[in-house]
Structure formats: structure tokens, C-alpha cells
């Protein structure tokens with residue numbers, strides 16, 4: 340009896356990739372909006388040069404989420420950017436799904452090497468702090484508490500930002 | 514506790530012991546190298562170590578491609594470019610770093626340029642930017658502290674553009690760390706103490722932070738115990754080869770630990786204070802360690818408590834109730850600092866180290882942007898950093 344050996348092409352994880360793409364859009368627009376309203380995020384990005392780009396990328400080839408600093412805010416670039424000054428990698432689809440859904444916080448993801456950085460580590464540190472703020476606005480405290488070392492204070496302004504994001508902020512990106 | 518997931522990587526061959534240096538030619542041959550370039554500094558050369566180095570190559574049939582002995586205390590891109598030119602001109606094929614942190618980082622920088630065939634270091638700055646396997650690199654530390662002989666990082670300043678360029682890549686790991694007791698015998702007491710406390714901080718921070726894992730823990734605990742048993746003798750009687758070798762081993766073990774689990778607020782504050790007020794790294798580590806631990810106490814009481822065993826020994830550990838161990842760990846570190854201060858005048862606060870109070874705010878701002886804080890158990894913001902700095906001031 341002869342056995343036939345054929346190459347195997349593993350199937351695409353459509354559902355998880357779709358979820359990641361949706362979260363990327365929500366997160367990207369939330370960043371664009373929050374970078375215009377939240378004082379702390381404004382301060383974090385104030386020292387970045389104009390035109391500075393960053394992407395989040397699921398290895399090996401996407402999905403992508405890009406942001407660019409323009410006129411003192413972060414502009415959401417969708418999946419257009421494939422390379423950037425600062426690149427934040429998710430090691431694989433499973434890791435990205437876990438972090439984006441959000442079942443795991445970014446510091447744990449860095450510790451477990453599910454996320455890694457290419458580029459300026461100082462800016463990456465500042466971006467991670469901004470990400471924590473955006474997450475704390477997007478998600479209720481009982482979820483955020485499991486993800487971050489210290490929950491940023493939900494000031495009246497941030498509570499307002501949350502309402503704004505969920506009504507028009509994410510849709511309009513303003 | 515076992516982390517849900519971790520990674521550990523240390524491919525560096527460790528060669529340690531009496532006349533270890535004499536094995537270097539045959540080790541280089543295994544690596545396929547025939548014309549090593551030596552990177553070192555005036556202090557090392559002045560202590561006669563370069564002569565010992567050359568002697569060890571006698572009758573080996575190998576040619577030393579060039580010896581550059583003018584690396585400044587702070588590695589700079591200009592020096593890296595200068596050495597790179599000599600490396601190319603003399604057709605060298607490998608690098609030997611003979612020195613402390615600055616020499617090792619410089620050699621790593623040279624390796625980047627000669628491997629990438631480039632003259633612009635800035636292009637390769639950052640994490641994971643490097644993509645090629647590099648030329649063979651052997652590191653022979655002449656201080657016992659930085660751990661650079663087993664780490665994936667290098668920091669080189671660009672004086673013209675006034676910035677510090679960090680590099681992080683597994684390709685930066687040396688091939689060999691060679692520990693020969695002769696290489697640290699002449700290190701002066703204060704430098705011995707400061708670099709030893711740097712190693713201590715690597716081990717302690719690696720043991721308490723978020724990326725700790727069973728492998729890094731094993732190295733950290735072994736390093737701390739070896740430091741406790743040898744640090745005071747190394748400072749008071751530098752000619753004791755046995756003790757010097759133990760300190761070199763401890764430093765390398767601490768390096769392996771933190772290279773795999775990162776450091777924390779003590780290093781973040783130390784990097785910031787070093788950048789702004791030019792405090793030597795080891796001196797800053799000695800100043801900040803107890804305050805950093807105190808700050809992290811609410812988040813990792815148990816882990817700091819476990820460190821009492823390597824830091825104070827089994828007797829003290831057994832005598833101390835579990836609930837008091839963490840505080841005792843800090844007390845023992847404070848005592849150790851006092852002993853070192855008596856022996857060699859190692860500063861215990863920022864004021865003694867020449868920092869003025871008006872700089873504290875600036876240091877705090879820089880500290881929270883230092884990547885070292887990411888794996889620290891407690892999230893340090895600028896106010897927290899300033900509070901620690903005020904405590905450490907006098």
C-alpha cells in the first residue's frame with residue numbers, strides 16, 4: 340500500500356481575525372478621540388514629533404492598526420500603515436485575540452512575550468500608559484482592574500469622555 | 514508560583530576560573546575567528562591587564578588584529594565609529610571586550626556596525642531592530658556588576674545629537690563570557706562595592722518583578738547568596754582571588770536573571786538620576802535599593818520576604834516569623850549599605866552623591882518614561898517617583 344503525502348495548508352482563523360479587526364477599529368478611533376480630549380494622553384504625546392507613526396500588528400501579516408501624530412492629536416490610519424516608527428507586535432492571532440478581547444493586560448502580555456516592541460522604548464512606555472487610560476474609559480472598572488497594575492482615576496471628565504466615545508466619539512473619531 | 518507562561522534564554526557559554534584567559538585562543542578558534550579585535554580602556558591597560566591578555570595568546574598561532582584601549586567611561590557613537598574603522602582596516606573578524614559596562618556596550622555597538630556594514634548606529638537603535646547574526650563576541654568583564662556579558666542590551670550615547678541610544682536584541686548576546694579572577698583583582702574598593710550593589714539590584718529586582726520565572730529565580734537567589742558571602746571581603750581585601758571570582762560569578766548569574774525577567778523602579782530611578790546628574794550606575798543602585806523595595810512592599814511582600822534567606826542566611830531566616838521577613842530583608846540591605854559606607858565611603862543618599870534638591874522633579878519625570886518600570890509590580894507615576902526621590906535625598 341502506498342501512502343500519499345500532501346502539503347497541508349492550515350485554515351484561516353476567520354472569526355478571531357474579524358474580532359481583532361473590529362477591536363482595532365474601535366481602539367483606533369477611541370485613541371483618535373481621546374487624544375483630543377484627555378489631558379493626560381495629550382501630555383503623553385506632546386513630546387512626540389509631528390508625523391510620528393505607530394502600528395499595532397498581528398504577526399506574521401496582520402491585521403494592522405495605525406496611528407499618526409498630526410496637529411497634536413493621534414489620527415487613526417486604519418490598516419493602511421504597514422511600517423511605522425514604533426511597531427507593537429502581537430506574536431500570533433491567539434495572543435492578539437486574548438489581549439484585544441480583553442482577557443489579558445498589556446504588562447502581562449509583555450512579560451509573556453505575547454506582545455513585543457520595535458522602536459523607541461521610551462515612547463512605547465508612554466504609549467502603554469495612554470493605552471491603559473483608553474482601556475479604562477472603554478471598559479467598566481471590574482474588567483480594567485484585572486488588566487492593569489493601577490486603575491487610572493475615572494474623573495468626571497473621563498466619565499464624560501466615556502459617554503461621548505460610546506455615542507459619537509468612536510463613530511466620528513472626534 | 515509558576516507563571517502561566519514564560520520564556521528563558523541564555524545561550525552564552527560561561528568560562529570561569531583560574532587562568533581561564535589562556536583558553537581564549539582555542540575558544541575563538543571554535544567560533545571560527547582568527548583575528549580578534551580587542552576593545553578596552555586606559556584603566557584596564559594601566560592595571561596591566563592588557564599585557565596579561567596578550568601573554569595568554571603566546572604560542573597560540575593567532576594574531577590579535579588590533580587593540581583599542583581608549584574607550585571613555587560613557588560609551589559614545591563617535592568611539593564606536595572610530596573602532597569600527599580600525600576593525601575594517603585591520604581586517605579583524607571578531608571582537609573581545611575587556612572591561613566594564615562601557616567597554617562591553619561599545620564592543621556590542623561596533624559589532625552592530627561591522628555586521629550591518631553601516632556607519633550610522635541610530636538606524637539600529639531600539640528593540641528588535643537587528644536582524645542578522647553578528648561576528649563572534651567574547652566578553653571578559655573587569656568589574657563585577659553590569660552583567661552585560663550575558664544581556665541582550667547595550668546603551669550608547671550620541672553626543673552630537675544629545676541622546677542615549679538603547680539597543681535590545683538577542684543578537685547582541687555575546688558568544689562567551691570569560692571570568693578570570695585576575696581581571697578583577699585591581700578594581701578599587703569603592704568601584705567594587707558600587708558594581709556589586711548593581712549586581713545585587715539585578716538579582717533582587719528580577720526576583721520581585723512581573724516577568725519573574727523559576728529559571729530567573731534560581732539564578733537570582735544563587736547570585737544574592739554569593740554576593741552576601743563575598744561582598745565585604747571583596748571590598749576590604751581586593752587581592753583575594755577566590756572572592757573576586759565568586760563576585761564575578763554572582764554578577765554573571767544576576768545578569769542572566771534580569772536579562773530574562775527585567776528590572777524595576779530601582780533601575781528606572783537609577784537610569785534617570787544617571788542621565789540627569791551623572792551619578793555612577795552602581796552608586797545610584799546602592800542608594801535606591803531599600804527605597805524601591807519599600808515602595809513595592811504592598812505588592813510583593815511575600816517575594817521580598819523570601820529574599821531574606823539568601824540575603825541574611827538560613828539562621829536569620831528561620832528565626833524571623835513569616836510576617837516580618839520582608840521588612841527584615843530591607844533592614845539587612847540597609848545594614849549592608851552602612852557596612853559598605855564604613856569600608857569605602859559608598860554614598861547612601863542622593864545628597865552625598867552630589868545631587869541637588871532642585872533636580873528631583875526632573876529625575877522623577879525621566880524615571881517614569883524609563884522602560885524598566887514596565888515590569889515593576891507597582892505602577893509608579895511621577896508623584897510616586899518624586900516621593901521615593903525625596904526619601905532617598907538625605
Ligand SMILES: [Fe+2]
Pocket residue numbers: 659711712714715780794798
Ligand atoms: Fe544595573
